[in-house]
Amino acid sequence: MLETRKEIEKTVLVYFSVKDGKNSYDHIQSLNELSSLAETAGAEVVKSFYQFSHNYDSRFMIGKGKVQEIAGYVEDNNISLVIFENELSYTHLRNLEQEIKCKILDKSNLILDIFARNAKTAQAKLQVELAQLEYSLPRLTRQWTHLSKQYGGIGTKGPGETQIETDRRLIKKRISVLKEKLEKINVQRKTQADERKNFLRLSLVGYTNVGKSTLLNLLTDSDVYVENKLFATLDTSTRVLNIKTKDTEAVISKFPKKVLISDTVGFIKNLPHNLIESFKSTLSEVVESDLLLHVVDVSNNNFEEQIKVVNETLEEIGAKGKPILLVFNKVDILENKEMIKGLSQKHPNSVFISAKKGINSAALILKVKEMLTHDTKETVIKLKPHDYKGLSTLYGNSEIREVKYLKTGIKVTIKTKPSGKKHLEKKTI
Numbered sequence: 001m002l003e004t005r006k007e008i009e010k011t012v013l014v015y016f017s018v019k020d021g022k023n024s025y026d027h028i029q030s031l032n033e034l035s036s037l038a039e040t041a042g043a044e045v046v047k048s049f050y051q052f053s054h055n056y057d058s059r060f061m062i063g064k065g066k067v068q069e070i071a072g073y074v075e076d077n078n079i080s081l082v083i084f085e086n087e088l089s090y091t092h093l094r095n096l097e098q099e100i101k102c103k104i105l106d107k108s109n110l111i112l113d114i115f116a117r118n119a120k121t122a123q124a125k126l127q128v129e130l131a132q133l134e135y136s137l138p139r140l141t142r143q144w145t146h147l148s149k150q151y152g153g154i155g156t157k158g159p160g161e162t163q164i165e166t167d168r169r170l171i172k173k174r175i176s177v178l179k180e181k182l183e184k185i186n187v188q189r190k191t192q193a194d195e196r197k198n199f200l201r202l203s204l205v206g207y208t209n210v211g212k213s214t215l216l217n218l219l220t221d222s223d224v225y226v227e228n229k230l231f232a233t234l235d236t237s238t239r240v241l242n243i244k245t246k247d248t249e250a251v252i253s254k255f256p257k258k259v260l261i262s263d264t265v266g267f268i269k270n271l272p273h274n275l276i277e278s279f280k281s282t283l284s285e286v287v288e289s290d291l292l293l294h295v296v297d298v299s300n301n302n303f304e305e306q307i308k309v310v311n312e313t314l315e316e317i318g319a320k321g322k323p324i325l326l327v328f329n330k331v332d333i334l335e336n337k338e339m340i341k342g343l344s345q346k347h348p349n350s351v352f353i354s355a356k357k358g359i360n361s362a363a364l365i366l367k368v369k370e371m372l373t374h375d376t377k378e379t380v381i382k383l384k385p386h387d388y389k390g391l392s393t394l395y396g397n398s399e400i401r402e403v404k405y406l407k408t409g410i411k412v413t414i415k416t417k418p419s420g421k422k423h424l425e426k427k428t429i
């Protein structure tokens with residue numbers, strides 16, 4: 001892991017692929033993203049290496065000659081850190097460090113470090129620590145002996161047990177403790193989720209640093225932390241839809257009930273699986289939402305690939321099939337405005353906005369309302385005479401079209417989805 005340090009670490013990046021890279025820009029895009037990650041972690045990237053070859057040394061992940069080239073550059077330029085785009089095994093890490101003579105990380109390790117730096121809440125910190133330990137367990141060296149302090153020295157080492165075996169056992173025990181703590185938090189979160197069933201729920205999803213937090217601030221008149229860095233947001237923030245403009249207030253007033261919007265952690269290519277698993281309880285907010293706003297940085301030359309990565313991650317967390325509205329953000333800095341016409345034809349279920357400048361926010365709200373209410377129908381719920389508590393429940397949870405007070409009861413005409421009627425009848429009758 002990158003540690004707190006007084007001096008910025010001079011860093012080189014490495015990308016390797018067995019595919020022919022002559023007609024592909026994958027390595028450029030990958031190295032640019034890796035460079036942004038490294039800078040987010042506080043490193044100074046001074047050079048990048050890449051190699052395309054079917055003939056590589058399995059000890060190093062890359063060719064022996066490329067290893068020697070990198071080792072020479074590291075020595076000549078006082079480099080303290082080398083980061084690989086490719087995921088490295090413990091054997092790769094050990095062999096590379098012996099040859100290159102400096103600290104070696106892979107992209108997964110780097111992302112985990114950034115998450116550790118940005119985690120603010122107790123839940124996020126536990127989730128990151130769990131992911132770090134599960135990632136490190138198969139790559140174990142002697143770096144985990146500090147865990148023995150948490151459990152005491154006596155009794156932590158069995159007869160004939162090596163130090164590595166002791167460390168492995170301590171890590172497994174710590175993983176078990178973390179999972180128990182997270183399960184308790186998850187129970188609390190489920191209680192909160194039950195309380196939110198009286199609201200319509202949206203989740204902002206998307207690649208990291210596409211402007212989700214800025215959009216949350218726009219739509220909810222909030223001041224959620226925003227920074228132009230990867231993974232600036234880890235903790236889910238939930239707010240009530242409350243955009244204050246002349247064009248949107250009338251539309252919002254016609255929503256059948258209040259709308260909650262949740263901002264979620266950004267996704268990225270090759271996001272470590274352990275991290276996704278650890279954050280599943282947080283990301284369950286996405287799975288439970290009525291609508292996903294997939295925010296896309298349309299000014300990014302690689303946005304189509306980013307859309308693909310987000311869709312794959314949504315499938316992995318169990319959100320496949322959820323209604324999705326593509327929100328193409330940052331149109332204010334899009335150089336080729338002609339792209340919008342082609343994209344709107346390719347993605348008819350989309351809107352084009354600038355969250356930073358508030359451009360086209362009214363169109364976004366209209367589209368959200370359309371998607372949330374497209375299959376609603378007028379239906380009637382009959383309450384007992386003087387059941388004003390049930391009537392109050394309906395007012396708080398649905399769009400009331402008409403109320404008639406009859407001798408036999410209260411006849412309430414509401415606008416809701418078929419599934420919503422059953423839910424409301426259970427709450428009121």
